Amino acid sequence: NAGVTQTPKFRVLKTGQSMTLLCAQDMNHEYMYWYRQDPGMGLRLIHYSVGEGTTAKGEVPDGYNVSRLKKQNFLLGLESAAPSQTSVYFCASSYPRQGANTEAFFGQGTRLTVV
């Protein structure tokens, strides 16, 4: 059972380059999320999706775009990378909260450096 898988694990970009981070989950979760983790800042939500074909902005959406064409995949795009986007990115998925079921499952992270 793979859970949540992120591709790639590491990437170095030059300023202005574009890239797409791929997230895949095999738990049939409705909800998927993209976070970034920076020192002293915790996990900040970039974008999220509550179902196939839907996306919404989180706390820090500027400079990112997302797409959820298939239920199991959630893509995060950087159209023109900036050094401020150097971070560790985490994808996560969950069911809608039902009773005690409140857990989100995270991928292993993508470490992105923009130079």
Next chain:
Amino acid sequence: DQQVKQNSPSLSVQEGRISILNCDYTNSMFDYFLWYKKYPAEGPTFLISISSIKDKNEDGRFTVFLNKSAKHLSLHIVPSQPGDSAVYFCAASGAWTSYDKVIFGPGTSLSVIP
């Protein structure tokens, strides 16, 4: 301003002793609290949660205490083991169905010394 605060960036504890990780929040509407644990090069994993109708929740060596009047919660690990060395994130939310409503704190890095 951060709504969920973990004022200790790091904590070192001797193996076998108690680890106490603290978390403060500012939003009185928060009524559900979670702790996640993160090892290096891995994603966070769920550890334990508590709702505001309780003041304590226990799961094995891990206990979370909630003091609503002080807007404070703490995670106790007893006894601490070297495998507990990780970053611990506190998180909080009000009424929610998805994690877009969950606010994470900055994390506390716990080192358990053998």
